[in-house]
Amino acid sequence: MKSQHELDDLYGELTKAFRIWMKQAGYTETTQKEYMREAYGYLDSLEGASAEQAGKMFVISFLVSKQRGAGDRARNRTLSAIRSFYTALIDFELATRNPAMEVKKSKTEKNKKPVYLEEEELAASLSCIEGRYRSRNIAIFLLMSYCGLRVGEVHRLNRSDFNPARGTIDVFGKGRKWNEIPVPGELSAVLAEVAEDRLTPYKEQEDAFFVSQKGRRLSIRQIQKIAGQTFEAFKSLNPQAANKKLSCHKLRHTFATMLLKNGVDIRVVKELLGHASIETTMIYTHINDEQKKEAMATIRLPVHI
Template sequence: MSKMRDRYELEHLYSEPIRAFRIYLKQSGYTPSTQKEYMRESLLYLESLNGISPQDVGKLHIMEFLSDKQGSAGDKTRNRSLSAIRTFYMALMDFEIASKNPAAEVKKSKTEKNKKPTYLEEEDLSKSLQFIEGRYKNRNIAMFLLMAYCGLRVGEVHRLNLKDLKKNRGTIEVFGKGRKWNEIPVPEVLLDYLLEVEKERITPYRVQEDAFFVSQKGRRLSIRQIQKIVNQTFELFKKNNPNINDMKLSCHKLRHSFATMLLKNDVDIRVVKELMGHSSIETTMMYTHINDEQKKKAMATVNVPVNVIGELK
């Protein structure tokens, strides 16, 4: 039996859950690449059920499926599959197809959990701003600042609409993961840039287009276009700063830098969780880095009782 035939039969057998998951991913604001990846993982999972209804499956089957994944491809692939399956069941619960999420009880691999995100120190983050270029420089700076100093995901910048900027309140409303709205206070400098971008904004060809960030053709900037602008900025930054040349920098690393900066400035982790739009405090805990300078400062507070043990002879 060909793979095409398998896929057709799978979609026929599980038509309702698959349709619900597609709608859920689209409405929840997942990026096209994540939607594609999660659909692929969910179809592999459904294939493993051999005709059993997803709502009749327990934790054991999911762990067996993930164990096979981990054995052939490693922890990272296992955890990506788990995220997809968790989201799949969230969709089924949302559409009242399932009453529970058996994947919610399955733990992620410890290897992935302990991995620290890459981030820029506050000084380097500030320096990188000097290398933002382009014909629409104010627009590019505003997008960069939203990710680096408000913690927005690239998809959230892409989805930002004119009505989401609350000028009187000095905030933006962000539509994030899990179809949740999050109101974020905007630093005054960034607010000035957003107001300027709104003034300079090209009138879209489509009257109903409400996108805050548009291209030179008046269309909503795609995620790929935003990533390209940020990547070009980092390429220039690296050429002029050899000390960060080996770092893999991207839009998401700006978000990592924002979270780390807040925690280093002693902002309550519960507040950071809300600003980042995390569903769990465990996710926010990944950003509690301890660097060498902090270790030195901590050890400087330790007093060894020389008067008791005596001087070294």
């Protein structure tokens, strides 16, 4: 396997373009690192061949080579990285087609039931948030669970993105798209309070909504740590939830599930989540056991059988 230095000698213009494109697109630092690793692996598999001339077979061969011991989610993640890589090349006129778009994602992943919190579990989790920065951390938790924001979107949120008069926040999400999200009145009041009591930034011009103890924009890792500590405290008080794999993204699952269970049109949920395709939103249309029981309770068998 070639080193990154050797691959940059062969494909330096392409890797540089991909880095610039992802940064401009607002990808999180974690995603940028993962996608660059996948891109280098893919370029190594080309064995010096032109990325522009590589076709569907090259992409599939790379996926197969990585598939040993990996699940469908890992395969789809790799495919998404290669798709993004070629999208970047096309944007910078370094390629004319995206062979990764000709490769289908694994359907098995779509059948996996998302992990989410029931509403009473969500309330119990919120009650576990304590400490010096309680208000700030509650606001972070609420934005992910009651507005569906991704952790990267919370990280990028600025004070200027919050409009208390309109009761909205402007969210810069995936695909370099802005999405205006109406905020529930109670949450708008919390955000207004947090904005008023915000820690003084290290740099005067810093517009970050959430500021760390050191006066810098709260990092993605710090936000994940806040959520992780909250989940650990919740699980310690609720042993029945001990096996749930909870994370920031599971709060987004919770938001989508709550909306759909409350009868909100899936097209509206798609727009609130900032999904490009309604197929992505469809994974949240799972039915829980209680809903199954309620449905079966409506059936009336004949009196005489």
